[in-house]
Amino acid sequence: MSQAVLERRVHVPLGERAYDVVIGPGLLAQAGERILPLLKRPRVAVLSDETVAALHLDTLRAGLAAAGIEMEALALPPGEATKGWPQFTRAVEWLLETRVERNDVVIAFGGGVIGDLAGFAAAVLRRGVRFVQIPTSLLAQVDSSVGGKTGINAPQGKNLIGAFHQPSLVLADTEVLGTLTQRDFLAGYGEVAKYGLLGDAEFFSWLETHGPSLAGGDMAARVEAVTRSVQMKADIVARDETEQGDRALLNLGHTFCHALEAATGYSDRLLHGEGVAIGCALAFELSYRLGLVSQEEPSRVREHLAAMGMKKDLADIPGDLPDADALLDLMGQDKKVVDGQLRFILARCIGDAFVTADVPPEAVRDLLNEALSARNQNS
Ligand code: GLY
Numbered sequence: 001m002s003q004a005v006l007e008r009r010v011h012v013p014l015g016e017r018a019y020d021v022v023i024g025p026g027l028l029a030q031a032g033e034r035i036l037p038l039l040k041r042p043r044v045a046v047l048s049d050e051t052v053a054a055l056h057l058d059t060l061r062a063g064l065a066a067a068g069i070e071m072e073a074l075a076l077p078p079g080e081a082t083k084g085w086p087q088f089t090r091a092v093e094w095l096l097e098t099r100v101e102r103n104d105v106v107i108a109f110g111g112g113v114i115g116d117l118a119g120f121a122a123a124v125l126r127r128g129v130r131f132v133q134i135p136t137s138l139l140a141q142v143d144s145s146v147g148g149k150t151g152i153n154a155p156q157g158k159n160l161i162g163a164f165h166q167p168s169l170v171l172a173d174t175e176v177l178g179t180l181t182q183r184d185f186l187a188g189y190g191e192v193a194k195y196g197l198l199g200d201a202e203f204f205s206w207l208e209t210h211g212p213s214l215a216g217g218d219m220a221a222r223v224e225a226v227t228r229s230v231q232m233k234a235d236i237v238a239r240d241e242t243e244q245g246d247r248a249l250l251n252l253g254h255t256f257c258h259a260l261e262a263a264t265g266y267s268d269r270l271l272h273g274e275g276v277a278i279g280c281a282l283a284f285e286l287s288y289r290l291g292l293v294s295q296e297e298p299s300r301v302r303e304h305l306a307a308m309g310m311k312k313d314l315a316d317i318p319g320d321l322p323d324a325d326a327l328l329d330l331m332g333q334d335k336k337v338v339d340g341q342l343r344f345i346l347a348r349c350i351g352d353a354f355v356t357a358d359v360p361p362e363a364v365r366d367l368l369n370e371a372l373s374a375r376n377q378n379s
Helices: 028-038 050-065 085-097 112-127 138-144 182-199 201-216 219-239 246-251 254-263 272-289 296-307 324-331 361-378
Strands: 008-012 019-024 043-049 070-076 105-110 130-135 149-154 157-164 169-173 344-349 352-356
Touching (some): 008 219, 050 070, 085 112, 105 112, 112 149, 130 138, 157 254, 254 324, 272 344, 324 361
Parallel strands (some): 019 169, 043 070, 105 130, 130 169
Antiparallel strands (some): 008 019
C-alpha cells in the first residue's frame, strides 16, 4: 500500500488552539512542506535526544531542507532523568542563544521525555512560542504528543512542574516506529490498549485480533491503531482540555503505575507504558473486587497483555518492591489526589471507565498485598 493511501489526519478542535495530528509512514521526509505554512521565516530549532538524533536527525534535516527550512538542533541525553530542571535550563538557554524569536517554531523531536520538556520550554520561552511535535515513540504518538500537557519531573514526583501548551501540529511518522526496540514498542502499546479499555470495547476486540500483527510490523494496522487512539484522545481533550473532569479517564492504570514507577526509581526495571499496562490490569481487578465488573473482564485484560508478551502483574517486575502500605503512600503523591483523597479510574466493563474517589483504601491495600504475595510465591 502506498504511503499516501495510509496517511490519516485527526483534528483536535480547540478553537484558536486547534491543530491537526497527521499519521502515516514517511512524514519525516515531508516535514518541511508540512511545517512551512506555520513559519514566518524559514528557520526552526529542534530539541531531540541523542538516540533519536543519531537515527533520524539527518532525515528530518533533509525533509526540512527540501522546503528551504534551516534547522538548528540540540540533542539531550536519552532517558527519564533528562526531564528535570538541569536539562530543562540547558534547553531554554540554548533556545535563547539560538535566537529563537516569539514568532518562531520549536520542534520537539523524540519520545515522551523530549515532547514534554520541549513543549514546556516552548510554553515559557519569551512567554510562549509555538511548537510542533514530531513524536518518535509509540507512546508519544498515541498519548503524550497530543493534548498539550507539557512539563518536567520534580524530586517530589513525576510531571509536577508544567503547563498546558498545545502544539500547532503533530507529525506522527509511523515508519520511525520500526527503529524502536520490541520492549519500547510494547510499552507504548500499553497506552494503546488503555484506549480500548477506557472507552471503546470494539477497539479492544480489534486489538485482540490485530495486536500481534501490529507489533510484528504491519504498517496499516499501526496507522489504524495510532489513529484510533489519537481520535479518542482528541475527543476527550476537546471536552476537557485542562482535566477538570473527563480527561482524567486517560489516566486509567496511572495511579498504580506512578506508584510502581516511583518504587522502581524510574529505572528501566519498569518503563512507563509497562506500568500503565500493569496498572490497567490492577484497575480492572479492583473493579471486579468492588463488584463493578464480572471476573471475566480482568482475566480478559491480562490474557491480552500476556498474548502480546507484555508485563501484566507485579510478578513481572524484576527486583524488590516495597510493601502495600508504602505503595499506597506513593499513590498519595498522585496529581489526582483531591482534598487528600485518592481518585481512581475504575470500569463498568471493558470500554467503559469512570473516575471515582469512592474506593476504600483497604480494598486497594488487600489487592496490592495479594499481588505482592503472589509475586513472592513465584520468585
Ligand atoms: N496522558 C494523559 C493526558 O494527556 O491527559
